[in-house]
Amino acid sequence: MRRTKLRALSIIFGGCLLLANTAGAADPFFAHELPRYRSGEELLTDCRSEEPQAQGRCAGYVMAVADMLGGAAARIDGLEACLEGDESLAELLGVVRAHLEADPARGSLKGDGAVAYALSIYRPCEVPEGSFTDRVLGR
Secondary structure, three states: OHHHHHHHHHHHHHHHHHHHHHHHHHOHHHOOOOOOOOEHHHHHHHHHOOOHHHHHHHHHHHHHHHHHHOOOOOOEOOEOOOOOOOOOHHHHHHHHHHHHHHOHHHHHOEHHHHHHHHHHHHOOOOOOOOOHHHHHHOO
């Protein structure tokens, strides 16, 4: 009986692995020739597009990065932005689009880094005065 259970488990496990490999092969993100991230150029293309699907990708990407930067001490590529939380989607999209359009070289950046950089300039965080020790000790 124990062998039967082990055999059944191994068949199920093998089937799961086969399904995982099959699903990954059909997904272009698993193709090793392609980058596993969106570039600033691809993001800008989506943001400029008149196509609703492309505009949705742009908006979703920018909002996802803004949400990630909204956490306490959150950083992307070493950058942080102090978003107030009342920024509109149109406002954030305008900031990111203007940032990417201002310098074509930014198109070669990873998309999340390009968005984080634009938002960090738009809403910079205050740098506390004094050293860490002084702030902790209240000097």
